[in-house]
Amino acid sequence: MTENLKIAVQKKGRLYDGSMTLLKECGIDVSNGNNQLRVQAANFPLEVFFLRDDDIPEYVQDAVADIGFVGENVIVEKNKQVTSVEKLGFGKCRLSIAIPKTGAIKTVADLNGKKIATSYPLALSTYLKEKNINATIQEISGSVEIAPKIGLAEAICDLVSSGSTLFSNELTELETILKSEAVLISNKNLSAEKQNLLDKLLFRIKAVKKAKNNKYVLLNAPNDKLDAIVKILPGMKSPTILPLAESGWSSVHSVISENDFWEVIESLKANGAQGILRLKRIMMIKVIQHPDRKDWQEIIKRPVFENVSLEKAVKKILDKVKDKGDKAVRKYTKDFDGVKLKKLTVSEKEIKGAESLLPQELKDAIQQAKSNIEKFHRSQIEEINVVETMPGIKCWRRSVGIEKVGIYIPGGSAPLFSTVLMLAIPAVIAGCKKIILCTPPSKDGSINPAILYAANLCGVKKIFKAGGVQAIAAMAYGTESIPKVFKIFGPGNQYVTAAKQLIQKEGIAIDMPAGPSEVLVIADETAVPEFVAADLLSQAEHGADSQVILLTTSEVVAEKTHMCIKEQLNELPRKEIAEKALANSKIVLLESIDEAIDLSNLYAPEHLILSCSNAEELTEKIISAGSVFIGNYSPESVGDYASGTNHTLPTNGYAAMYSGVSVDSFVKKITFQQLTKEGLTDIGNTVMQMAESEGLDAHKNAVAIRLKK
Ligand code: PRT
Ligand code: ZN
Numbered sequence: 001m002t003e004n005l006k007i008a009v010q011k012k013g014r015l016y017d018g019s020m021t022l023l024k025e026c027g028i029d030v031s032n033g034n035n036q037l038r039v040q041a042a043n044f045p046l047e048v049f050f051l052r053d054d055d056i057p058e059y060v061q062d063a064v065a066d067i068g069f070v071g072e073n074v075i076v077e078k079n080k081q082v083t084s085v086e087k088l089g090f091g092k093c094r095l096s097i098a099i100p101k102t103g104a105i106k107t108v109a110d111l112n113g114k115k116i117a118t119s120y121p122l123a124l125s126t127y128l129k130e131k132n133i134n135a136t137i138q139e140i141s142g143s144v145e146i147a148p149k150i151g152l153a154e155a156i157c158d159l160v161s162s163g164s165t166l167f168s169n170e171l172t173e174l175e176t177i178l179k180s181e182a183v184l185i186s187n188k189n190l191s192a193e194k195q196n197l198l199d200k201l202l203f204r205i206k207a208v209k210k211a212k213n214n215k216y217v218l219l220n221a222p223n224d225k226l227d228a229i230v231k232i233l234p235g236m237k238s239p240t241i242l243p244l245a246e247s248g249w250s251s252v253h254s255v256i257s258e259n260d261f262w263e264v265i266e267s268l269k270a271n272g273a274q275g276i277l278r279l280k281r282i283m284m285i286k287v288i289q290h291p292d293r294k295d296w297q298e299i300i301k302r303p304v305f306e307n308v309s310l311e312k313a314v315k316k317i318l319d320k321v322k323d324k325g326d327k328a329v330r331k332y333t334k335d336f337d338g339v340k341l342k343k344l345t346v347s348e349k350e351i352k353g354a355e356s357l358l359p360q361e362l363k364d365a366i367q368q369a370k371s372n373i374e375k376f377h378r379s380q381i382e383e384i385n386v387v388e389t390m391p392g393i394k395c396w397r398r399s400v401g402i403e404k405v406g407i408y409i410p411g412g413s414a415p416l417f418s419t420v421l422m423l424a425i426p427a428v429i430a431g432c433k434k435i436i437l438c439t440p441p442s443k444d445g446s447i448n449p450a451i452l453y454a455a456n457l458c459g460v461k462k463i464f465k466a467g468g469v470q471a472i473a474a475m476a477y478g479t480e481s482i483p484k485v486f487k488i489f490g491p492g493n494q495y496v497t498a499a500k501q502l503i504q505k506e507g508i509a510i511d512m513p514a515g516p517s518e519v520l521v522i523a524d525e526t527a528v529p530e531f532v533a534a535d536l537l538s539q540a541e542h543g544a545d546s547q548v549i550l551l552t553t554s555e556v557v558a559e560k561t562h563m564c565i566k567e568q569l570n571e572l573p574r575k576e577i578a579e580k581a582l583a584n585s586k587i588v589l590l591e592s593i594d595e596a597i598d599l600s601n602l603y604a605p606e607h608l609i610l611s612c613s614n615a616e617e618l619t620e621k622i623i624s625a626g627s628v629f630i631g632n633y634s635p636e637s638v639g640d641y642a643s644g645t646n647h648t649l650p651t652n653g654y655a656a657m658y659s660g661v662s663v664d665s666f667v668k669k670i671t672f673q674q675l676t677k678e679g680l681t682d683i684g685n686t687v688m689q690m691a692e693s694e695g696l697d698a699h700k701n702a703v704a705i706r707l708k709k
Contacts, residue, residue, distance in 0.1 A: 516547060
């Protein structure tokens with residue numbers, strides 16, 4: 001069992017919201033709806049203790065809590081043995097000495113011999129000692145600011161943030177003795193395991209902080225002042241400069257830290273910059289800045305899907321179809337697809353009719369895609385190569401199409417007729433004798449005409465109206481109308497995937513383990529953000545569980561891509577799906593393209609896009625990926641549909657050990673050998689030696705008996 005990291009945060013008060021928001025921004029869910037004093041985080045081994053802020057340093061010192069969020073002012077005042085790990089950027093205030101606006105005290109030296117009211121006696125006495133001032137400290141626990149009015153003290157020492165409390169009490173700040181913000185503190189003797197958890201949390205906190213501090217800046221500049229303006233913009237390696245329609249002007253895009261921005265704005269204006277826009281970065285995608293290699297495992301994690309409960313339901317359907325055949329398929333089609341079918345088989349007439357239902361443009365497109373896919377897959381046919389390993393010993397290998405294969409094409413939100421091409425074409429080229437196709441009918445009992453057209457074009461004539469688990473079951477076991485096959489191909493939802501996994505245990509082959517679709521883009525500063533955004537969205541629209549990842553060395557590309565995503569997203573009909581997918585997705589800033597390649601190889605993406613100046617050279621370094629798209633003009637969509645490569649690719653990290661679908665997936669490779677008598681004589685001794693040593697005398701004899709003749 002993993003240990004929990006225990007964190008103390010303020011129960012209620014000024015630091016509560018900031019603390020909870022920070023945890024949330026770090027992706028840690030802590031719901032404290034019932035005002036509980038101890039809450040377990042849902043998705044991080046973290047237990048949250050809600051305490052009075054004054055008590056937090058002591059709890060952490062005594063290891064009741066391992067870490068805490070607390071104001072620096074409290075740490076100083078309580079003087080406990082804890083480590084300050086990281087400033088958190090909220091709860092900012094200062095501890096100041098304040099005096100009545102009108103009165104005898106004008107300078108710090110005037111405090112000699114006076115009485116100062118405070119709830120921070122330790123911090124104040126330390127300060128007074130340092131300054132050699134002899135004043136009396138009057139400790140009070142609240143409403144310090146009224147002390148001068150009621151004659152309790154001549155000055156106060158209290159926390160100030162906006163200053164309005166002082167103002168309304170006719171007080172004014174004389175001296176700041178301490179600046180404070182919320183910090184992360186930790187116990188001094190954390191176990192290695194807890195230290196490790198703290199490092200993970202800290203990694204997230206730093207990423208959140210950095211992302212907040214950066215601002216996206218747009219400005220217009222006259223071309224003759226560009227050099228000067230670009231020099232002024234701090235922090236960024238290279239601002240992006242785009243020409244404007246108005247001649248002589250350019251637009252400059254840059255990302256700079258908030259603090260820097262305010263310092264340079266004046267000199268930018270002085271140099272002729274106009275229309276300066278400072279945009280807040282609202283992040284839709286998680287941005288991870290320069291992660292440590294040891295944190296990469298966390299980055300490459302795919303969302304995990306629970307399918308234990310699913311398996312039982314799926315198994316039931318499989319068994320019913322195995323038992324009852326067509327009757328069960330019809331029943332489930334009625335239940336799940338909402339249509340009562342007389343016949344499961346698609347008729348000749350329906351197939352022919354599909355052609356007239358499609359616009360000519362679409363038919364032309366399908367034909368061109370088919371032609372390219374065919375060309376590329378034909379090149380995968382291996383010639384028979386007879387090898388003479390020794391004189392008189394010939395060996396060769398021949399690919400033979402798997403006799404019976406089944407193709408599953410899902411219905412649902414998108415009719416994937418492109419998948420028909422991607423599976424039927426290699427099956428035909430491989431020489432599979434029987435190719436059947438199952439796809440769910442719509443409510444009126446029809447099949448999408450594009451699916452029928454594509455199947456017919458490829459030469460697939462046996463098409464059945466069956467979807468989901470019942471279709472997989474029918475192809476695995478055979479029914480009265482649907483023949484049993486040896487291998488099943490095709491994508492599907494979690495139920496279809498679970499069904500394929502279960503029938504695999506019964507000796508039916510499947511194409512590959514399937515998971516949600518993914519793309520990873522590696523981009524340097526030469527990448528075009530509009531293109532990158534479009535590629536990421538083209539993946540995101542596949543499904544809410546899709547994953548998209550951008551690895552880049554350029555902060556500008558990261559920022560602008562993010563902006564373009566927001567713009568382009570609004571135009572998409574599948575916006576909601578894409579938005580959900582983006583929530584699982586990441587932009588990662590890295591030091592070098594080599595580092596990006598290493599991370600990509602570790603992730604093993606289904607699709608990899610290289611938007612880098614030396615993209616072609618980089619391909620040498622790719623070890624794990626399903627399909628690679630090189631340069632700014634090779635979008636993934638082209639490979640999805642029409643360039644020629646197959647779009648059925650390994651997901652979920654399987655690209656580390658699996659290939660995508662190809663003609664190879666539809667064949668078995670049979671080896672042959674033929675020896676002459678001389679060949680056998682030459683190798684005989686070797687075989688007999690080995691057989692005897694393994695104690696397999698009959699093996700030895702099969703050679704010996706021939707050599708005696
Ligand atoms: O101890 P407990 O949890 O019960 O509450 P608390 O009253 O000690 O804490 P709380 O919630 O007031 O403050 C918690 C922490 O917030 C402090 O320890 C600081 O680190 C931080 N913080 C930041 C502040 C302020 N800003 C602040 N302005 N804490 C208190 N104030 C008070 C100040 O004491 C004064 O009364 O706000 C008033 C002044 O505010 P302005 O904006 O008018 O200047
Ligand atoms: Zn796609």
